[in-house]
Amino acid sequence: MSEGNIAGPLDNSESCHIPFFLRSLPLIIYIHCYPTMAIGPTLGTGLFIGAGQALAVGGPGSLLLSYIILSLLTYAMTASVAEVSAHMPSHHGTLVTNGYLYLSSSVAFASTYLRWYTLALFVPYETTTAMVNLGLWKPGGAVGSRLAIITAIIIGSNFLPDKTFKASERLFTWIKIGTMVTLFVLTIALGLGGVDGHTPWGFKYWKTPGAMNVYLVRGIWGRVLAFFQCLLDGSIAFTFAPELIGHHAELSPVLGGTAILSAEIPGKVTADVLQTVVPYIMSSVAMGVMAPFNETRLTNNGTGSGFSPYLIGLKDAQVGLIPTIATVAILLSSVASGRSFLYLSSNTLCAMSEFGHAPPIFSSRNRWDVPYVAVATSSLFSVLGFISVKHSSSITNNYLLRLVSSAGFISSLVSCAVYRHFRGRLKANRITCRHTFSVQPFGTYFGMFISALLLLGGGLWGAPKGKANGPRSMRFLTSYINIGLFALLFLLHRFRDIVPIVEVERPIELDRRRWADRDEATESRPSKSQSRRRTKLDAIPENVGAFELTLGQTFEGA
Template sequence: MALGPTLGTGLFIGAGQALAVGGPASLLMSYAFLSLLTCFMVTTVAEVATHAPARHGTLVTNGFRYMTDSMGFAAGILRWYTLAMFVPYEITTAMVNLGLWNPGSAIALRMLLIMTIVVGSNFMPARHFRASERLFTRVKVGTIACLLALSLSIGFGGATGHASWGFEYWRKPGAMHEYLFPGSLGRFWGLLQCVLHSSIAFTFAPEIIVHRAETVELVRTEIGEVLDPTVQANLPSKVAFDVATTTFPYILSSLAMGIMAPYNDPLLTNNGAGAGLSPFIIGMNTARIRIVPVTATLAILVSSVASARSFLFLASRTLCAMSELGHAHRVLKIRNRWGVPYVAVSATGLFALLAFISVRISSSITTTYFLLFVNSSGYLSWLVSCVIFWYHRQSSGLCHNTNSYRFAIQPFGTYFGALMSVILLMSNGLAGGIGGPRPGPKIVRILIAYCSIPIFAILYFGHRFRTMVPYRTSYSDPGVHDGQELRGKAVSQVSEPQQGESSQPISPGIV
C-alpha cells in the first residue's frame, strides 16, 4: 500500500465515529466517495508531477514553481504543521484504543513513553529508519488483512459456537442512521457527518501517493530535478496502481466494520463523548473470542505508534526541505553525521506535546479536536493543489512544445475536487450535528474546525508583507522558450546532500 507507513488509527478509530453517526451503509458510501475524490485529486497532483518531478512534494516545490512565493510559502508550511499535527492525534487515539478515556496522571505516563519512542526513533540514521519503516508497514498491512479475515469469519458464523451475523446490523438497527432529524433529512445529515469523520483516513493521501511514485522514479532514473521521458511514461501507471491498492482495502474495511458493530453501540463514541473503540474490537468482544481482542488492540496500538513516527518523519523532512530550498531559516537544514536534520526533527517533535491535553480533557474529546483541525487543513491542501494545477495548465498553454502528460479525467477532476474541498471545508464545523451530542464546548469546536483558514491567511499575507514586492522570474523548464515568463518563481535548485546523507531522495513511502 502506498499509504502503508502512514496508515494509522484514522482507519480504525475515526471510522468508529463515522459508523456511529451514519450507519453501515453511510460508512460504505463515505469511503467509496472519498476514494473517488482521492482518485480525482491524485490525477490533479500527478499531472503536475509528470511535467517536472520533484523530490520534495507538490506543496513544497510546485507552489513556488507555478504561483507566487507567498502562496508557495503558505502551502509548504501548511503541509508541515498538518503532518506534524498527526503526531499528537495518533498518540491520543492510541490512548483511546487502550480504553484510557478519563484524564489523569496515568495517561500522562503512557503518553510520555509513546512520545519517547516516536521522537527518539526519528533521530535514527536514515537507512535504519527506512528499514524499520518497511517492517512496520508489513505489520500494519498484515493487521488489516487479519482484521478483514476475522470479520468475515465472525460475521458469517465461522467462529466456533457463534451464530452467523451476516448483514444483521444493516437490518437492525438499520443501514442508515436518521441522525438528529427524521426521514430523508436525517439520513442525509448522517451521511454528511460520516464523510466528515471518515476524511481523516484520506488526508494528504493524494500528495503522499504521487510523492511516493515520483520518488521511486527519480531514484530509478537518477535524474534529480531534470525532466525525463521515462518518468512521464511510468509515473501515471504507478500512481493508478497505488490508488487502487490503497482505496480498495479501505472500502473493504468500511464494509467489514459495518458487519462487526451496530451504529447504536455506545462504545463507538464513548457514550457520545467523542472517539471510542474500534468496531473491530467491539465485534470481537461481542463474539467472546479469547485473546483475539487483546491481540487486535495491541496491533492497532503498534499501528498508531508507527504512523506517528512516519508523520513526524514526513513533517520534519518537509521543514528541512523548505530550509534547503531557501524558504525557511537555514538552521533547520543542519544535519548530524548520520544525515538526520535534528533541528527540524526537534522543532517538529514539539507538536507531540499537544497530546498532553488529554491529561486535563478526556482523550475522546481531544481526539475529536485534532480530527477537526487536521481535516480542515487537509481540505485546504486539496484546494491549493487544485490551484497549482490550474496555474500549471495556464503555463503549459504558453509552451509550444510542452511534454506534460494529461489525464483524460482532467480538468473535470480538478473542478470536482475543488468544489468538494470547499464544501467539506465549510461543513467541517458542523461535524457532530446541530443540537446533537457534541464533544466539548461549541465555541471551541467551531474555532478548531475553521482556524486553519486564518492561519493560512496569516502565513500568506505575513510572507507577502515581509517581502513587500513579489517578483517574477523566467521559468527554466524544458519546453519553455527563453524569455517567456510565467506566473511564480523559477524552479528552486535542490541543495547538495549533506554529509552522511544519501544522494537518493528519502521517503518513508517506499515500501
C-alpha cells in the first residue's frame, strides 16, 4: 500500500497524545472481560491474524456479518451443550463423556479422538502463525530455529507442575485480553482522530475499495461466494468455543455440590458467550477500519496467511514503537494459545484413558500431576509446523486452518446429535429437563444447518486455479479429510472385535471426584454383549437432592 492511501501519517519521532478516556478504556474493558471469558486461554491468532484472510476475501462488511452469524452459531451451540451439562454436570463431560452417555459408543469414540487430535493440531497452527508474524515483520532464513524455540517453549511449559502452569496461564490470558482491548482502542484513536496530529480515516475503506468483495465470479453471486468464504475463514476464531465454554462452566468450583453447579451453569455460559462474542464482533469492525480488503499484506501476496489488519494500520500510521510492541504481543498470544491447546489436548487424552477409551498408559501422571505420556503424545503433532522449513509458512498455516475448522464443524454436528438424543431420552422416560434455553430446539436446528453447510462448503477455497496456495487436489483433500477420518474412527470402533482397539468401560462417578482408580487400567475388555449396553436414564424424586438421572446398565445401544 502506498502512503497516499493513508491520510496524514505521523513521523516516528513525533509525539502522540491519546485522550485520557481512551487510555483508561483498555483497563476498564479488560477488568470486565477477564474473570468470565471462558476461552481466554485459547484466544489466539485466529482473531489477530486469521481474520485477515477473511477480510481480504470478503471485505469489511462481509467480515462483520460473518462474525455476527458465527456469534449466533456459538450461542446456539453453547445452549445445546449447556442444557445437557446443566442436567447432569460432570468433569470433562462436554469433551469426553456426553457422547458415550447419549449416543452410540462408536460415534462417541470417533468424536472424542477427533477433538483430541484437532486440539493438538492447534499447536502447529499457532506456531506457523507465529512464523508468519515474524517472517513478514522481520524476514529471515532462520525459520527452523524460530520454530524450534517456540515449539520447545510450548511443549516444555506443559511439563511444568500443574499449579505452576495454571498460574502462568492466568498471566498469559491477561496479556492476550489486554492486547485485544488495546488494539481495539488504538483503532478508535486512529480511525476517529484520537491521536494528535493524525487525520482520521474513519470508515473510508468501507467506501473505497468497498464493503464487500467478490470471489470467483463478478456481480451479486461473486459477493455471495466471497461472504461464504469469509464465513469459512473467520470460523477459526470460534472453533470449539461452545465445547470450551461448557467445559469451563462444568469445572467451576461451586460450593454445595453438583445440584448447585447445575443451577449455575445456564447463567454462567450465557455470560461467557456474551463476553466472548461481543469483543469479537467489535474487533471485526476495528479490523475493517485498519486495512482495506485489497491490501496484499493481508494474504502475503495471495499465498495464504499474512499480516494482521491491526499491524497494517499501525505500521502505515507510523505511531512510533506501537507496531513493534503490538507484533510482540501478538507473538506472545500465539505462544500462549499453543500452550493452552496442548494442555487441553493432553488432558483430553488423559481423561479418555481414565474412562477406558484410550490405552491406560496415557493416564500416567508424575508427582506434579502432569500426564506426561499424554503430553508427549499430543506434542507429536507439533512436528507438522516444521513443514514451514521447506514450504511457505503462509501456505502451511492455511492448510492447518482448513483442517482445524472442518473438524470443529464435525464436532458441532456431534454436539447437536447429543442434544437431540438427550432430549429424546428424557421425553421417553418422562423426565423434566433441569433447564431449557429459550432458543431451543430451534438453536440446535440452526447449529446443525450452519455447521453442515460450512463443512460441505469447505472446499470452496480450492476452486481458484493456480498453485499459489498449493495444488487444487490438496486443497480439496484438506477440506474434507476429517470427514473420512471421522468415518474411519467410527468403523474401527464399530468393528472393534476384528480390530485391536483397547477400550475398557468403567463406571462414571457423579460426585466430581477423579473418575476411576488408575489401577483399574489393567482391566480386560468386556465381552461383546457387555460393550453393547449403554446407560439408562431413571427418574429420581427431586427431594433426594442430587440428579434426576442415574446411570444403569440396562439400556440397549446401537
